[in-house]
Amino acid sequence: MEESEPTRILMGVNESTIKGYPNPSISSKGAFEWTINKIVRSSTTGFKLLFLHVQVPDEDGFDDMDSIYASPDDFKNMKQRDRTRGLHLLEYFVSRCHQIGVSCEAWIRRGDPKEVICHEVARVRPDFLVVGCRGLGPFQRVFVGTVSEFCVKHAECPVITIKRRADETPQDPVDD
Amino acid sequence: MEESEPTRILMGVNESTIKGYPNPSISSKGAFEWTINKIVRSSTTGFKLLFLHVQVPDEDGFDDMDSIYASPDDFKNMKQRDRTRGLHLLEYFVSRCHQIGVSCEAWIRRGDPKEVICHEVARVRPDFLVVGCRGLGPFQRVFVGTVSEFCVKHAECPVITIKRRADETPQDPVDD
Numbered sequence: 001m002e003e004s005e006p007t008r009i010l011m012g013v014n015e016s017t018i019k020g021y022p023n024p025s026i027s028s029k030g031a032f033e034w035t036i037n038k039i040v041r042s043s044t045t046g047f048k049l050l051f052l053h054v055q056v057p058d059e060d061g062f063d064d065m066d067s068i069y070a071s072p073d074d075f076k077n078m079k080q081r082d083r084t085r086g087l088h089l090l091e092y093f094v095s096r097c098h099q100i101g102v103s104c105e106a107w108i109r110r111g112d113p114k115e116v117i118c119h120e121v122a123r124v125r126p127d128f129l130v131v132g133c134r135g136l137g138p139f140q141r142v143f144v145g146t147v148s149e150f151c152v153k154h155a156e157c158p159v160i161t162i163k164r165r166a167d168e169t170p171q172d173p174v175d176d
Numbered sequence: 177m178e179e180s181e182p183t184r185i186l187m188g189v190n191e192s193t194i195k196g197y198p199n200p201s202i203s204s205k206g207a208f209e210w211t212i213n214k215i216v217r218s219s220t221t222g223f224k225l226l227f228l229h230v231q232v233p234d235e236d237g238f239d240d241m242d243s244i245y246a247s248p249d250d251f252k253n254m255k256q257r258d259r260t261r262g263l264h265l266l267e268y269f270v271s272r273c274h275q276i277g278v279s280c281e282a283w284i285r286r287g288d289p290k291e292v293i294c295h296e297v298a299r300v301r302p303d304f305l306v307v308g309c310r311g312l313g314p315f316q317r318v319f320v321g322t323v324s325e326f327c328v329k330h331a332e333c334p335v336i337t338i339k340r341r342a343d344e345t346p347q348d349p350v351d352d
Binding site: 034039042046 | 180183210213214215217218219222303304325328334335336337338339
């Protein structure tokens with residue numbers, strides 16, 4: 001059976017609030033691992049992962065909004081001083097994809113995360129969007145993050161919201 | 177590479193408002209075909225589909241809430257008079273799975289669809305839930321059906337909402 005074009009999955013990823021920028025948030029990491037284990041499984045050629053990191057404009061972040069990163073080598077050629085903030089985050093996910101053998105692309109945009117994600121959905125037209133979400137703590141069962149809730153309503157593609165497991169929820173909700 | 181347990185996908189399915197019970201709704205059919213084309217792809221052994229049809233209590237429906245249907249043969253042995261309403265709906269999806277070669281189970285429950293779906297998620301613990309939704313007409317872009325919205329917030333598993341394509345939306349929203 002000939003395989004059709006790979007299913008293109010867009011993932012919004014962000015940094016850890018506790019550990020800072022080199023580290024992805026627990027919910028981003030969880031959403032990624034869930035997608036690999038439950039959707040991609042062993043069909044590594046059937047899927048392509050697209051990673052989007054949105055920086056809010058007042059952050060002291062990385063300025064390159066034009067580059068696309070698709071292999072760990074794309075990060076090696078950069079000067080150390082440029083490897084700051086959001087780029088570490090992309091490198092984490094691109095390297096994991098490389099280990100697993102699934103193709104990927106990653107890029108950075110600046111703006112309001114929920115609006116930028118929906119804008120990028122309209123631009124790149126993925127088959128679906130995966131967003132992690134910080135809900136599901138003992139007192140937060142009903143809460144679904146504003147970014148994921150906005151995307152479910154407004155994104156022009158199917159959206160899957162991955163809530164963090166309760167046992168991964170830090171005691172202080174700000175510590176993700 | 178040894179495959180782990182199949183990914184279990186629960187789908188809530190309902191009937192067409194226009195054509196009546198033997199016919200699945202456009203949104204249920206769309207959500208099913210999307211799941212096969214974009215998620216299952218050629219990995220038919222990597223997934224198991226679970227179909228849940230919830231009948232609202234005032235409908236003149238089928239009474240058997242205990243049986244599970246997993247193959248087209250499970251429907252053949254029934255008397256014609258029993259093959260009414262919700263059961264035709266299950267037969268449609270079970271037969272499609274059989275054609276495609278993906279294993280499945282299907283069953284009926286009665287109650288408030290959004291609450292029953294969340295209850296069944298807690299009981300059968302699928303890896304994720306797929307719900308179709310009637311939104312995305314020209315005047316309905318923001319609307320996400322109450323069932324899917326409730327499930328996104330309350331179901332104890334990841335939820336993917338498949339909006340119907342705009343070109344499949346009937347002119348009168350009640351005609352699905």
